[in-house]
Amino acid sequence: VQFIFTKKRLMALAKSVDPSSGKTEGLADSEVNNRLLKTTFSKADECKPGLTSTYANMYMFYGGEALPQKEEKVFGGDEEDNSGSMREKLMDKSLGKSLGKSMYTRTVMRNFVDSVVGVNSFGKTYFSLINGMMALGVLYLPQGFIRGGWLFGIIALSAMCGLTTVGIVKLIQVREKYGGSFSELGSLCLGKYGKVLIDISLACSQTGFTTAYIVFMTLNIEEISKEFDFHIKPLYSGLVIFALLSPLCWVRDVAKFATSHIIADLIMFGTCFVIVAYSFVKIYHGLEYDDGKVEKGMSEDNVQMVNWQTCLVFLGMSIYAFEGVGVVIPVHQQMKKKKDFFSALYWCMGTLLLIKVGYAIVAYFAFADSTELEDAGGLITLALPQRDIKVDILEMVYIIPLVPSYVLALYPAMRIIEKGIFRSETTEHPTRRYWLQNLIRTLHVGLTVLIGVALGKTFDFIQSIIGAMFCAPIAFIFPGWFHYKLISSKNPGKGGKLQDIALIVVGFLCLIFTTALTIWQMVVGEQLVNSSQQLFSNRSYE
Numbered sequence: 001v002q003f004i005f006t007k008k009r010l011m012a013l014a015k016s017v018d019p020s021s022g023k024t025e026g027l028a029d030s031e032v033n034n035r036l037l038k039t040t041f042s043k044a045d046e047c048k049p050g051l052t053s054t055y056a057n058m059y060m061f062y063g064g065e066a067l068p069q070k071e072e073k074v075f076g077g078d079e080e081d082n083s084g085s086m087r088e089k090l091m092d093k094s095l096g097k098s099l100g101k102s103m104y105t106r107t108v109m110r111n112f113v114d115s116v117v118g119v120n121s122f123g124k125t126y127f128s129l130i131n132g133m134m135a136l137g138v139l140y141l142p143q144g145f146i147r148g149g150w151l152f153g154i155i156a157l158s159a160m161c162g163l164t165t166v167g168i169v170k171l172i173q174v175r176e177k178y179g180g181s182f183s184e185l186g187s188l189c190l191g192k193y194g195k196v197l198i199d200i201s202l203a204c205s206q207t208g209f210t211t212a213y214i215v216f217m218t219l220n221i222e223e224i225s226k227e228f229d230f231h232i233k234p235l236y237s238g239l240v241i242f243a244l245l246s247p248l249c250w251v252r253d254v255a256k257f258a259t260s261h262i263i264a265d266l267i268m269f270g271t272c273f274v275i276v277a278y279s280f281v282k283i284y285h286g287l288e289y290d291d292g293k294v295e296k297g298m299s300e301d302n303v304q305m306v307n308w309q310t311c312l313v314f315l316g317m318s319i320y321a322f323e324g325v326g327v328v329i330p331v332h333q334q335m336k337k338k339k340d341f342f343s344a345l346y347w348c349m350g351t352l353l354l355i356k357v358g359y360a361i362v363a364y365f366a367f368a369d370s371t372e373l374e375d376a377g378g379l380i381t382l383a384l385p386q387r388d389i390k391v392d393i394l395e396m397v398y399i400i401p402l403v404p405s406y407v408l409a410l411y412p413a414m415r416i417i418e419k420g421i422f423r424s425e426t427t428e429h430p431t432r433r434y435w436l437q438n439l440i441r442t443l444h445v446g447l448t449v450l451i452g453v454a455l456g457k458t459f460d461f462i463q464s465i466i467g468a469m470f471c472a473p474i475a476f477i478f479p480g481w482f483h484y485k486l487i488s489s490k491n492p493g494k495g496g497k498l499q500d501i502a503l504i505v506v507g508f509l510c511l512i513f514t515t516a517l518t519i520w521q522m523v524v525g526e527q528l529v530n531s532s533q534q535l536f537s538n539r540s541y542e
Contacts, residue, residue, distance in 0.1 A: 058132055059254065061330035062412035063182035063202055120334045122344055128334075129348035131265040132327035134355075136212040136402075137320050138272065141356060142363035143378025143460045148314030150364055151305035154357055160318040161353045167475045167503060168328050169342060170483035175329065176338070178486060182329060186478065189485050198478060199416050201470045202326055206413040207448060208466035213406045214452030215459045217241055219379055220395040227392060238453040242446060245406060249441045254411045260404035267398045272359045274394060275380055279366035287385055295369075303365070312517045315510060316464030316472075321356060322349070323471035325479070326412060377457035410448070414441050461522040468514035476507030 120128070145153035174185060182202070186194030218234035218241065225232040251257075281287060286296040328345070335341050363380055367373050373383035384391045418437050455462055480503035488496035 057334060058128065058327040058330050059408050059411050061333065062206075062415075063198075063326045063329055065181040065183055065416075120331075120336055122335075122337070122340050125331055125335045125341065125344045126348055128331045129324070129328065129345060130351060131262070132331065133322060133324035133348070133352055134265055134268055135209055135321075136216055136268065137209070137317070137463055138268070138356060138359070139216070139380050140317065140378045140460050140463055141321065141360035142367055142380050143373060144314045144317040145360050145364040146368050146373075146378075147307060147317070147460065148311040149304040149306040150361055152307070152311045153314060153318075153360060153364070156311075156314055156318040157321065157357050157360070158353060160315075161322050161349055163503065163506060164319075164322040164324075164475045165345065165349045166499070167479040168325060168345060170500070170503070171325060171479040172328070172332055172341065174479075174482045174486050175332075182325065182478075185482050185486075189482050194478075196420075197473070199420065201474050201478075203413040203416045205323065205466060205470040205474060206326065206409065207444070208320075208462070208470065210406055210410045210413070211448045211451050211462070212459065213402050213409070214238065214241065214448050215377075215456040216379065216381075217399050217402060218453060219377070219382060219456055220399060223382055224392055224395060234453045234456055238449045241403075242449045244403065245445050245449075246442045248404065248407045249410060249414065249445055250438045251407065254408050257404040257408040260401040261408050264398070264401040264405040267401065271381065271394060271398060272355065274390075275384070276359055276362050278384055279362045282366040283362075303368075310521055312514055313461065313464045313521055315514045316466070316468035316518055317460065318467070319471045319475060319510060320463045320467030322352065323467065323475050325474050378460040410444065414444055417444065458522060461518055464518040465515055465522075468510050468518065472507045472510040472514075476503050476510070480504040480507065 141153075141157075148156060171182070171185075178185065178188065180188065183195045183198045186198040188194075190197070218237045221232055221237040222234055278287065282296060332338070332341050335344070367380065367383045373380065381391070381395060418440060421440065422433060422437070451462070452459075480500045484497060484500035484504070488500050
């Protein structure tokens with residue numbers, strides 16, 4: 001919720017003179033509460049019960065920020081809300097130029113708003129968290145285990161799962177005490193540059209997540225087209241996808257895409273199950289590929305516990321696999337019993353860890369020797385026998401709901417960019433503003449398509465870079481810093497400072513070294529021979 005104020009301050013402002021009419025606004029308590037709700041949820045629908053609305057609110061309130069669901073006035077003719085003057089007075093007199101001062105006054109009213117929007121049970125919160133963090137990047141985890149080795153992969157996923165959970169807990173603890181969105185907490189701790197850094201990280205990470213959609217669609221369309229004896233290159237399918245997605249991203253009411261997002265998540269779990277089933281078949285019986293050759297699981301000679309040459313690449317991928325701070329805050333906002341949220345979070349992260357580690361390790365031992373997996377840039381679905389009708393159906397069924405799901409997933413990044421370009425006071429020429437926003441959204445879609453088409457075969461490296469450069473600050477650095485400055489520094493006897501500092505240090509190490517080494521490995525490729533590989537060759541390691 002973007003603007004939350006204490007009832008006492010609102011009552012004082014309600015008795016002041018309205019500059020638009022020159023009259024004194026005296027409001028009863030009930031009218032104050034009505035005005036408060038209208039101000040708090042202005043340009044955004046209230047959170048409602050139901051799974052689809054929960055999914056929609058995860059992205060419309062991404063990072064705790066109220067991202068308007070509909071434009072205020074596109075072509076004119078819509079009547080303004082009568083509380084507009086009150087909202088302006090609240091913004092001018094309560095917020096002023098210092099966001100930090102007003103945030104201390106928000107706690108009381110945030111609790112009041114929580115009592116209005118808190119509707120989700122423990123079970124619905126648990127499943128919402130799981131689906132919010134189960135991204136398409138899970139299909140690259142087997143390739144990540146090849147990069148890191150099976151033992152290093154288990155350790156890295158477990159460590160990043162634990163650290164991400166700690167970061168989320170610290171962020172929620174800060175938010176419970178001070179209120180505000182993720183970006184507003186950045187303003188409180190680091191000033192205006194903190195808000196900018198957080199907005200950039202959120203927008204870039206979410207753009208990276210949606211780029212994975214483009215890679216999946218273009219590469220799978222290419223493989224499916226080969227089944228019909230014609231070849232659709234990723235460039236051509238990317239142009240078609242761009243033409244389809246661009247007008248869909250102009251839609252302001254993105255709640256209608258929530259159902260397709262749920263379907264895509266369910267298919268994702270089904271895809272993981274199918275891949276595990278094929279993996280067991282390949283390990284014990286072998287799979288027949290298009291050339292008639294039967295391939296069995298990975299040979300023991302090629303099993304690596306730690307791949308010292310490229311293991312750090314997987315660190316970024318493991319951060320990417322669990323980062324979900326942006327959707328956690330609105331899910332927490334919608335939970336009915338806030339005290340049970342951490343239990344739901346722990347169960348969610350434990351479930352995701354078991355699913356991802358189990359799926360990745362089985363697929364690793366089945367497909368690590370597969371040349372198809374390397375040729376596909378690590379996308380595991382392309383390592384399955386492409387002449388199998390069941391595989392073709394799975395790929396085609398998955399592509400269809402990804403199209404509207406892409407729009408919902410990209411929505412937070414688009415709104416963050418638009419809110420940075422179009423300030424709230426920009427109300428003149430609404431039609432021009434509407435089409436300028438459409439142009440920006442079209443360019444944004446074009447960027448994801450360009451990256452997906454150009455770098456699709458190296459997207460495992462792109463995942464690692466996104467995870468280390470943008471997800472690590474969101475998951476580790478900012479939550480640790482917020483907790484250190486706003487809670488631990490004011491309670492020195494509770495021993496939370498060391499945890500906060502450790503979380504910040506880990507975040508900076510991942511940001512600097514993992515990003516640099518991943519880019520180096522991506523550029524140099526097979527020519528890279530580092531000292532760790534020489535020190536830990538297969539013979540000396542054994």
